[in-house]
Amino acid sequence: MHNLTIAELVRGLKSNQFSSVELTQHFLDRIAKLNPGFNAVITVTADQALKAAAAADERLAAGNAPDLCGVPILHKDIFCTKGVRTSCGSKMLDNFVPPYNATVVENFEQAGAVVLGKTNMDEFAMGSSNETSFYGSVQNPWSTDCVPGGSSGGSAAAVAARLAPGATATDTGGSIRQPAALCGITGIKPTYGRVSRWGMIAFASSLDQAGPMARSAEDCALLLSCMASFDEKDSTCIDREVPDYSSSLNNSVKGLKIGVPKEYFSEGLNPGTEKAVRTALAELEAQGAELIEISLPNSGLSVPAYYVIAPAEASANLSRFDGVKYGYRCEDPKDLQDLYTRTRAEGFGEEVQRRILIGTYCLSAGYYDAYYGKAQQARQLIQQDFTAAFEKVDVIMGPTCPSPAFKFGSKGDDPVAMYLEDIYTIATNLAGLPGMSVPCGMVDDKPVGLQIIGNYFDEARMLNVAHQYQQVTGWHDQAPEGVDS
């Protein structure tokens, strides 16, 4: 059952081939057996899952159940789950049990999806390797001495290892797309404002956006149709009808204009990765799409602008973790200053502290204009590049990240090398555009991701193109060795 796609599971449940309880138990068994080798899932909610599965079976039997009713999923541990610990991968929230659900969690609950548990992640979503988690790193199912990417590394590894058919994730600078690429699965970061951020623990509020991960574009379409909604509780959420993303999957790509930015095929790109991406583009061309070379001249500003704006927002967003109200509190503080200092020094990991310091510095009196002000200007230029490009093309494609999964610790001493992992993904967050990663080949037995960037609210077209690509290629169907037992 674990090799079935979500679309197939939906059909199987509706036609009574198996029950949600059976399905749920199957995945719980797999998590129990395989997760110790990957550390992808950090909280398993077996009892609740089986209860939800039984309820889903009743709804299914009654008929008219929503598509995802009875389908097991995992939530990234950044989404607040009522009554279930929500750690955000941090010691700071190791004891935090929210009294409310994130809107994303609520949407899946309403649809009758079954939550198996919560997935590992980089602490507060800050990282590209899942090495910054308080709960330890996650092993890449394709190569267990390699990272799964981050920050949604737990969700990506879990889906790749068939511990769940789909999972939720978030993307601030590439945190859905890069781990999806490194783990050989499909993931989409929607347009900023498409999915509610309520109950999703904030890293950088103007960049954070939730999206689904699954093995195929077809499955992502099913998940995103449920996940996206207008939510009055999030002022940045956009009131716009959510299309049925599944309905347009079979449109032809004939005549589709694909922009290929020359800046995404420059120095630093692994030749094997480039070859795989070029081959994928040729495949789409063969299906009738048109490849058009474009330029995004301000691409080089993305990483520097991002590493000012994201830490600046994070420095404020993470101020609430002060040991006063909830979460970690240091032992026996001698005064208020000591409470703050030790709680935050002990409760936050190194990378989180680094980014808080960078952000605090960038916003300081005398530095604001030089850093934050300039970064906002760069952000506008990057956005203008895309606006100009989308006057000529329908979608933009290139590599998701410069190279396949790297070994644990290989970038640990060099934060900047780690930041460059997101060199191709960050710009879309700065512009608020949707981005997607689709498996498109293998290099050194490790997966490579093709990135698809769409115009605002053009997720349906992106999913359509990805689905058409997956109809004629089999990269997304490959399974890592040893997980298919």
Added chain:
Amino acid sequence: MSWETVIGLEVHVQLATKTKIFSGASTAFGAEPNTQACAIDLAMPGTLPVLNKQAVHYAVMFGLAIDAEIGKESAFERKNYFYPDLPKGYQTTQLEKPIVGRGNVEIERADGSKKIVRIHHAHLEEDAGKSLHEGNFRHGVSGIDLNRAGTPLIEIVSEPDMSNAEEAIAFAKKLHSIVTSIGICDGEMSQGSMRFDVNVSVRPTGTKELGTRTETKNLNSFKFMEEAISKEVERQIDLIEDGGTVVQETRLYNGDTKVARSMRSKEEANDYRYFPCPDLLPVIVTDETIEELRRNLPELPDARQARFVEQYGLSDYDAAVLGSDAAMSAYFETTTEKSGNAKLAANWTMGELAARLNNEAISITNSPVSAEQLGGLIARVADNSISGKMAKEVFDGIWAGEGSADDIIEARGLKQVSDSGALEQMVAEVLAANQAMVDDYINTDEAKRKKKLGGFMGQIMKASKGQANPQQVNQILAKKLSELL
């Protein structure tokens, strides 16, 4: 050397919205600690602010009341600092684009001359919670009450246009009068609904350059404000005349001990690292909304005072006392309507009622004697049913909750005897019973006879148990005695 004082005010006004500025929690004063703080007010992870539209409208109404420019597109910033009663670790406020721009407030000095105090701007922001330290909490422990956290405020910033404490108090009172008249604030100073920060500096008379200023924060009564300003002016002049210099600092004034102290110097001041709040969209106020609010703006105090003179024939002084306070104005007008006598209504409202409320520290809105009840009482005075002296007794009865004036007059048998037949008989009986006094009256010189009348009056009032109408008795007595001469 002679010195002149320069004063500017920053005034925090709590807006009288039912719910908080960014959450649905109640703003009612006086609840058990932390019972009016929801997940948003507690800054729980993943929660997001949603702006209260009523708070925006109230701020715009203030702008209209002082003839200010309205910020049609204003924006919120985060002001970052750590304190336990600031749950998010930042205050959401406005800096670059406030909702209310430049405006003017006219004040009147004691000598009747007028002056314009310019308003630099007014902005929307959230209030912090309250820290309860030793003394008003448990020994050695500080408590946090977050009921107030997130209460909407406008902070009104004046130009340094005031030259002495008298002008500063007149300005503060005028603001109080405006915000209560337009109904955006309950004006309850003792509950912290209006709080004043006073910036004071001195300079040699006739010079242009401003001296170094100090800021005395959080004064919540006009009396404390006056004391704090006077003491600070004196302190600064003494300091300079003794060869010292004024240090820019924030000070606190304790109204109970009458002692001011330094809280922090400029060097110790926080770097607040303001930056735009990414969780909130710019606040757009349309011309339509502005015009609608302008049309429905309640009467302003200046207009109301003029109307009181015109409509009710009050003196300028009475009109100013009654008309400056919205609650008192409403009370007076209801009392007038009910009694049909504006002059008596004004006297009673400003006299007996105000004195009694003041003594017992009760606000007019919570007066035990309603305007309708006082109107009923005044009506009985006006139609001579009871004497002025009896009216005070009846007033006490209403205050004590014994019912309406008519109920009490009836129950206590206080109705004045004005029937002339009965009164003539009563006078005749008293004269007959006191022949010695009558003889004495007749034998007294005409010039001194008037003094003897009091004796008869006393006897008659005693005989009538105080219920005889004194004016009528006087006439009858004079007539009867003159007949005997």
